[in-house]
Amino acid sequence: MENSSRIIGKYSSEKKGPLLFITAGVHGNEPSGVEALKRVFKALDHSKPTINGCIVGVLGNEAALAKNVRYIDEDLNRTWTEVNISEQKQETNEQKEMFEIIEILEQFPESDFSKRYFMDCHTTSSDSLPYVSVQLVNDNNEWAHNFPTYIVQGFSDIVYGAIDHYFSRIGLTGFTFEAGQHTSKTSVENHEGIIWLALKEACNLDLSQIPEYPLCVEKFSVKNAPDQKTFKIIYRHGLQENDAFEMKSGFKNFQKIYEGDLLAIQNGKEIKSEWDARIFMPLYQSQGNDGFFVIEEVK
Template identity: 65%
Template sequence: MDQKIDRILGTYSSGKKGPLLFLSGGIHGNEPSGVEAILKVFNQLKKDKPQIAGTVVGVSGNKIALNKGTRYIEEDLNRSWTEENIRLKKKNSSEQKQMFEIIDVLQKYPAEAFTKRYFLDCHTTSSASLPYISVQVVNENDEWAHRFPPYIIRGFSDIVYGCIDHYLSRIGVTGFVFEGGRHDSPHAVENHEGMIWIALEKACDLDLKSLSEMPKSIGKINNSQKDQKTFEIVHRFGLEDGDTFSMEPGYENFQKIKKGELLAICNNKEIRSSWDARIFMPLYQDQGNDGFFVIKEVES
């Protein structure tokens, strides 16, 4: 990004009791679009001063990596939120230290001060993708996610441990991760912005018509998928340190795959599909320990 990123991206309230909406962007430093969208929303909130119930707070994730334009500094921040790290107050890496900075912000907004607490964690993907929700099926997360228009993926946090949404769900905050599209997609910021406005409407009773200008991003996200679908992860192909991995070219999120189809080469061995299903998050970047996932559609 062109500007230095602060930890707190913005806060807004019109003084009416209600819920907390906790927004996070840039948990990975090479995914700045969530931060850009949060800043755009706060700029319009401060300009229009609409009435909302409760408070909305926005934070940057890995602000050091964001300021350097890299995914992370020492370790993946979205694998740091483990029960052990938090219980032992581990601050052995840049990411662990930043994790506690984010926790410190959230602790300024305790559950007893609000009617409910919600979160929306903004990400992007390395491969081309429709926007989608990733939800952990605990508490009221799944029911809340189904009030929004994009495709829904269940179970990511159950396979990949240590994500921020896993931590937030564990402490009773309701919400989900929203993936706005590919890292370099010009539509990612718009997708994130649209979802934030919809979350403000649904969580904080924002009357969107009270804004001086209706954000076009809302219509874009509402029309992104005509029929909401729900998918579950059936397989993760994980990578170890030192593995050589190359995805076969051309795969996009939600693309159908056939049993026996060549998906990737890992350590000079062919990796073929064992399913008639769909591919999810094919890895097209150097950093990351998730080669790809396989998903299947389920009843919502």
């Protein structure tokens, strides 16, 4: 199999069924999903449970992971545009890595599976509850509601070129999962837990066949995850390359904000809230072009 060094693991019982294609480390400073996938494949190889179809775990930005930086030349989670792909652009490290990931996915064609699912594993720079980020196309939203945590709709409709946008537009069903803060040990727990649940939902895994069950799932679904609520993005505060931006310290993802609250300083100017809503993905790292988002609950 080509690009085998990029494949974290592959497991199948040789029974027909769906593909579960999981990417991790698309941002090189987010290794949590990689560690979780290694744990899952170790357990699968040890207990050898029966599943329908196949699960594959794939490294995202290998070069950035090796250096523990978000990216080398550009954000790999912004490169998946129609233009980059149709014109076969391979000018940056991230564009080259993108095509290597596509090459692996093409080794698991739609015709070989009853359905193809994806999950892209991420973490956040701010302290955060775990959540699913879903694009409202295909049956993504219906699928996302099988998982017991917050669900945020519409990120990839606002921020263009994300990997989940690409997977969705070529017909896969799935979402991005944000497990928590980059270096928190609970992030690995959350990634591992949702991967096991995805195997149950997609590939009909009987979780009782896994010796680590129920702890491997309960750490996420009972201990760490909030009760399921659905939110939509109502505002993105984008940044230009030369902006001097400093988020006010202490914001947690999903924290309530109110009109008039000081949110950040940008180019010496105060940025104040115009909403009674919630802050989403406040930027507390040097690399990135999204200062923060504002979300509200979908009733």
